[in-house]
Amino acid sequence: MSQKFELFAEDRPDQGKGASRRLRRTGKVPAILYGAHRDPRALALDHNALLHQLENEAFFSSILTVTTGDKSQPCILKDVQRHPYKNQVLHVDLQRVLEDEEIRVTVPFHFLGEDTAPGVKGGGVVSRVMTELEITCLPKHLPEYIDVDVSKLELEVALTLGEVALPEGVSIYGGEEMLEQPVFIIHRPRREEEIEGEGEGEGETPPGEVPTTTGEPEED
Template identity: 40%
Template sequence: MNITINATTRKDQGKGASRRLRHNEQIPAIIYGAGKEPDTITLNIHEITHLLENEETYTSILDLTIDKKTQPVIIKDLQRHPAKNLVTHVDFLRIDMNKEIVTNIPLHFMGEEDNEAMRLGAILNQFVTAIEVSCLPANLPNSIEVDISKLGMGDHISLTGINMPEGVTIIALTHGDIEAHDQSVVSVQEPKLMSEEAQVVDTETEEGATEGGDDKAEDTSGS
């Protein structure tokens, strides 16, 4: 899916210029990388807000059109208003389609409804929700699916257990000592037994009763 973002060249800079842009329903942005000088640009606030409602915008190669010239980019950073949650600035990274890029890709855990252990009350623990990967831009996935349907009670999936798309490499597993960096991604945990919870309640009740009895004894002796 091709996603196009329209922009115009921006010459004015500074806080005052940025406030004027936002007043006119525009926001400042910058594009850098690929061995070229950074370019300051302007985006339409409504267009970029609408595009960001689609999760794939964050992990896709975007067609950024500046004054009718189009170039491939990815979103590198976003700034938002702390109270209004409005986008206030966007950083774009230029992409060379012939060179690998490094970026974060979200994990989508699939098969929860088919997991027998979870149907019996097991708890799913997600330790990692996104992983840093390296690949050519043409191989960049929007997300990576992790099948949890077969996980039993106490089972887990680590980084090496993820089925990666062809041409996509997990950065954490390229540091030499794979075992040291092969962290758990997701696990299925046994829920607390009802009897254990009941024991806790009984203990608290007994302690409360003892405290109440001591108070009563003290009152009687003092009368």
């Protein structure tokens, strides 16, 4: 069952860099709500409440509800700008959604059966080539994540996007050309003797040959 997330917002009459800096000093985050064939709307969100919700993976791939006054609007999170080193959100982009129009969202993969995969049991090393997927779907079909079963994967065999079972109503953004993209591979580990053997022969003189030097002759 999908989790429900609600954002409480207020209108932001003043815009621009200076106005945004002043807003952040009051514990608010400037945001923009756009889409659904309507004009963009400048909003302000509570910073601490937003930061808490951003800790939840599902927040990024769920239909959110943004409430301003007595009106609510379904939307999705499209972009989050963060401070480069502070734990601070600088700006948020929200996109309105309509129930009869497809949306484009990036959702995470959840890998199942890694421990029981034959390749892992055989000593293989896991490589998650893709950890998320950009999809298109109607809002009612939006999954929080996509399960990827790797429990039968052998060594050196890649699981491709075309082999991932997608939820009902979900399509891969990018079309059929994406189907051959590798998602998950279990590599054969390099043997210790192969690593040790990489340096063999370096600096040694083959039998029957006289060592030569390329530098200047040594002085007495």
